[in-house]
Amino acid sequence: MTKIEPVEVECPNCRAAGVYDRYSSANVTLDPTLKDRVTDGSLFVYECPNCGDQIYVETSCLYHDTQKQLLVQFSPGAKNAEELKGIFDTLNNGGVNLTLNDVGYKMRLVPNLSDLRRRSSLLTMNSMTAS
Incomplete structure (x- = not known):
């Protein structure tokens, strides 16, 4: 499930008000353009x-x-795998019941945008390790 939340922002350059579409989750299978x-x-x-x-x-x-x-x-600034809890909170809030016992899913925590970009393109990853 993809979740988009409109967030009011102010441009740091001209101070004009605007709306940023914040993606709290992006399902790239349902919408391949998100990848x-x-x-x-x-x-x-x-x-x-x-x-x-x-x-x-x-x-x-x-x-x-x-x-x-x-x-x-x-998760910008994340430092350890404990912060993977956010994955389960996000999914459970969306009605998906996923636990650590579910087989086959690879999970990764990334603290910055360049790691997210790199990890999203990988086909295989070690499960439950932090970057």
Whole structure:
């Protein structure tokens, strides 16, 4: 499931008000264009409609690829695997009951955007390890 939340923002350049579509989760199987937007970083870019200035918005996001059975929790500044709890909280809030006992899913915690971009393109990963 993909969850998008509109967030009111103020452009740091011209101070114009705008809305940023924050993806708290992105299911790239249901919407394959999201994988490209994660890979090129555009999923985390806000473009001011007034002045055109673009800024990166580092906000937590759960990347979910059901075909590859891959979950990548992007949590800016995360330091350890304990923070993978956010994956389960996000899924459980969306009505999906997933636990550590579920077989086959690969899970990863990444603390920055470059790691998210790199991890989302991998086909195989070690399960439950932090970057």
